[in-house]
Amino acid sequence: MAERVATLAQLGLTAKAGREARITGLAVDSRAVRPGYLFAALAGSKSHGADYIPSVLSQGAVAILTDAEGARRAGDLPESVALIVAEEPRAALAMAASLWFGAQPQTMVAVTGTNGKTSVATFARQIWVALGHAAINIGTTGVEGAWAAPSAHTTPDPITLHAMLADAAAAGVTHAAMEASSHGLDQFRLDGVRLRAAGFTNFTQDHLDYHGTFEAYFAAKAGLFDRVLPPEAAAVINMNDPKGAEMARIAEAHGQRLITVGHDAGCDLQIAGQRFDATGQDVRYLWQGKPRQVRLDLIGGFQAENVAMAAGLVIGAGAAPADVFRVLPQLSGVRGRMQLAATRSNGASVFVDYAHTPDAIATALKALRPHVMGRLIVVFGAGGDRDRTKRPLMGAAAREHADVLFVTDDNPRSEDPAAIRAEIMQACPDANEVGDRAEAILRGVDALQPGDALLVAGKGHESGQIIKGDVFPFDDVEQASIAVAALDGVI
Numbered sequence: 001m002a003e004r005v006a007t008l009a010q011l012g013l014t015a016k017a018g019r020e021a022r023i024t025g026l027a028v029d030s031r032a033v034r035p036g037y038l039f040a041a042l043a044g045s046k047s048h049g050a051d052y053i054p055s056v057l058s059q060g061a062v063a064i065l066t067d068a069e070g071a072r073r074a075g076d077l078p079e080s081v082a083l084i085v086a087e088e089p090r091a092a093l094a095m096a097a098s099l100w101f102g103a104q105p106q107t108m109v110a111v112t113g114t115n116g117k118t119s120v121a122t123f124a125r126q127i128w129v130a131l132g133h134a135a136i137n138i139g140t141t142g143v144e145g146a147w148a149a150p151s152a153h154t155t156p157d158p159i160t161l162h163a164m165l166a167d168a169a170a171a172g173v174t175h176a177a178m179e180a181s182s183h184g185l186d187q188f189r190l191d192g193v194r195l196r197a198a199g200f201t202n203f204t205q206d207h208l209d210y211h212g213t214f215e216a217y218f219a220a221k222a223g224l225f226d227r228v229l230p231p232e233a234a235a236v237i238n239m240n241d242p243k244g245a246e247m248a249r250i251a252e253a254h255g256q257r258l259i260t261v262g263h264d265a266g267c268d269l270q271i272a273g274q275r276f277d278a279t280g281q282d283v284r285y286l287w288q289g290k291p292r293q294v295r296l297d298l299i300g301g302f303q304a305e306n307v308a309m310a311a312g313l314v315i316g317a318g319a320a321p322a323d324v325f326r327v328l329p330q331l332s333g334v335r336g337r338m339q340l341a342a343t344r345s346n347g348a349s350v351f352v353d354y355a356h357t358p359d360a361i362a363t364a365l366k367a368l369r370p371h372v373m374g375r376l377i378v379v380f381g382a383g384g385d386r387d388r389t390k391r392p393l394m395g396a397a398a399r400e401h402a403d404v405l406f407v408t409d410d411n412p413r414s415e416d417p418a419a420i421r422a423e424i425m426q427a428c429p430d431a432n433e434v435g436d437r438a439e440a441i442l443r444g445v446d447a448l449q450p451g452d453a454l455l456v457a458g459k460g461h462e463s464g465q466i467i468k469g470d471v472f473p474f475d476d477v478e479q480a481s482i483a484v485a486a487l488d489g490v491i
C-alpha cells in the first residue's frame with residue numbers, strides 16, 4: 001500500500017503558531033511511534049503520555065497532540081515539531097482517527113448500558129445478516145459476522161477502532177453494531193463514529209472503581225446521546241429501566257427521534273406477553289400498537305428485551321419494521337450468554353452466562369426460574385482488580401435467587417482469591433466455598449437432581465482464568481461438559 005500522508009488541517013487539527021506537518025501515522029502509545037507520526041500524549045491513570053515525548057521525538061514524531069498539562073510537561077519542543085493543545089485531546093484524536101482512516105460501514109449503531117450490550121449488538125448483526133446485509137458486531141467478543149477480528153477492549157481506542165472500521169468497510173461490510181462501554185464513552189473512544197441510532201439498555205452497579213460515583217457512571221453513558229449521537233439519529237431507550245425516562249429526556253433534548261421499548265403500554269415497541277418453555281419463549285410484541293407474535297429460541301425473559309432493543313436499533317437505522325419482525329425467529333443465542341452448555345443424563349441442564357454484576361446475577365437467576373421445575377444451583381465468583389463494592393451485592397443476589405450456592409474464583413488478577421471470596425460470602429455465609437473453579441463446577445453438576453438447573457455465572461465466552469500476571473486456559477462451557485461426562489460416565 002502506498003504510504004498515506006495527511007496534513008494537520010486534513011485531520012481537523014490546528015497547531016500552535018499555525019504550524020503544519022505532514023503526518024504518516026497516529027499513535028497513543030509511544031512504543032508504536034514511527035517517523036512522521038502524530039503522537040497523542042494523553043493523561044492516564046498511571047502516567048501522562050507527555051512523559052514519553054522525548055522518546056517519541058527520537059523516534060521521528062513530527063506532531064504532538066496533548067492537553068494543557070501535557071504542554072507544560074513537554075516544555076520547549078524543537079521548531080520542526082507541531083504542538084496541538086486541545087481541551088479534550090481524546091475527542092480531537094477520535095475525530096483525527098476517523099478522518100485518517102476515512103471509511104466506516106455506512107450504517108452504524110451503538111448500544112450502551114450496564115448489561116446487555118454484547119447481546120444487543122450481536123442480535124442487531126444477526127438481524128441485518130438475515131435481511132441480506134454484510135454486517136458485523138464489535139465489542140467484548142471481538143468483531144464478529146461478515147468480517148472478524150479479535151479485540152482487547154469492548155470499545156477499542158479510536159485508532160484501533162477506525163482502523164477496524166476502514167478494513168471492514170473495504171471488505172464490503174455495510175452495517176455494524178458496536179458496544180459503547182462507559183470507559184469508552186468517558187475516554188471519547190467512539191466520538192468519531194457516524195451513528196444512525198443508539199440504544200440504552202439499563203443502568204445498575206458496575207465499574208465504580210473507575211467512575212467513582214453513580215452520577216459520573218451515568219454521565220459517561222449519557223454521553224452517547226448528549227455528545228456522540230447526532231440530532232437526526234434515533235435513540236432507542238428501554239423505558240423499564242428506572243433511568244430510562246431520564247435518558248429519553250436527554251435524547252429528546254438533543255433532537256433525537258425516540259423509539260421507546262419496554263413492557264408498558266405506550267412503548268413504541270412493547271413486550272406485551274411472554275410464554276416460557278424448556279427451549280425458549282413465545283413473545284407477543286406490539287410495534288406501534290400492532291401485534292407481532294415471535295418464537296425466540298432464547299432462554300431468559302430479558303433476552304426478549306435485548307431482542308426488542310436490537311430490533312429498535314435496526315428499525316431506527318432504516319430497516320422496514322415488517323422485515324425485521326419476520327426474521328426475529330432466526331436469532332440464535334449469544335456465546336456465553338444463557339448458553340445451554342450441557343445436559344445430565346437425568347435431564348438437568350447446565351447454563352453458562354456472563355452475569356458479573358449484582359443485577360445480572362439476579363436477572364439471570366430470575367430468568368431461569370420459569371424454565372426450571374426443580375432447584376436452581378449457581379456457581380459464581382467476582383473479578384479481582386475490579387469494583388470491590390459489588391462483591392457482597394453479588395453474594396446477596398445469588399442468595400436471594402438461587403437454592404444452592406458455590407462461591408469460586410473468577411479472574412482474581414493481582415488480588416488474594418480467598419479474600420475476594422470472603423467479601424462475597426459476607427452476604428451469603430451458607431454458600432459452599434470452592435476456590436478451584438473446575439472443582440466448583442464439578443460439585444455444582446454433581447448436585448443436580450432431575451428438574452434442577454445449574455447456572456455457571458461470570459465468565460461467559462472467556463477462555464482464561466487470570467491469576468497474577470498469568471492467563472490459564474479455562475472455559476466454563478468445556479468444564480461443564482467435562483463434569484457431566486465424568487459424572488454420567490459418557491465420554
Ligand SMILES: CC(=O)N[C@H]1[C@@H](OP(=O)(O)OP(=O)(O)OC[C@H]2O[C@@H](n3ccc(=O)[nH]c3=O)[C@H](O)[C@@H]2O)O[C@H](CO)[C@@H](O)[C@@H]1O[C@H](C)C(=O)N[C@@H](C)C(=O)N[C@H](CCC(=O)O)C(=O)O
Nearest residue numbers: 028029030042044045046047049052153154155181183184
Ligand atoms: C482504565 C483505562 O481505560 N485505562 C486505559 C488507559 O490506561 P491508563 O490511563 O492507565 O494509561 P497509563 O498507563 O497511565 O498511560 C498514560 C498514557 O501513556 C501512554 N504510554 C504508556 C506507556 C508507554 O510506555 N508509552 C506510552 O505512550 C499510554 O498509551 C496512555 O495513553 O489507556 C491505555 C492506553 O490507551 C489503555 O490500554 C487502558 O485500558 C486498560 C487496558 C483497561 O483495562 N481498560 C478497561 C478497564 C476498559 O476500558 N474496559 C472497557 C469495558 C468495561 C466493561 O464494560 O466491562 C472496554 O471498553 O474495554
Ligand SMILES: Nc1ncnc2c1ncn2[C@@H]1O[C@H](COP(=O)(O)OP(=O)(O)OP(=O)(O)O)[C@@H](O)[C@H]1O
Nearest residue numbers: 114115116117118119140302353354355360363364
Ligand atoms: N437486558 C438485560 N438486563 C439485565 N441483565 C442482562 C441483560 N442482558 C444481559 N444481561 C446479563 O448480563 C450478562 C452480560 O450480558 P452482555 O454480555 O450482553 O452484557 P454487556 O453489557 O456487553 O457486558 P460487558 O459490559 O461486560 O461487556 C448476561 O450474561 C446476563 O446475565
Ligand SMILES: N[C@H](CCC[C@H](N)C(=O)O)C(=O)O
Nearest residue numbers: 356382383386410411458459
Ligand atoms: N469487562 C468486564 C468483564 C468482567 C468479567 C469477569 N469475568 C471478571 O473478570 O470480573 C470487566 O473487565 O470488568
Ligand SMILES: [Mg+2]
Nearest residue numbers: 117118139140
Ligand atoms: Mg459486552
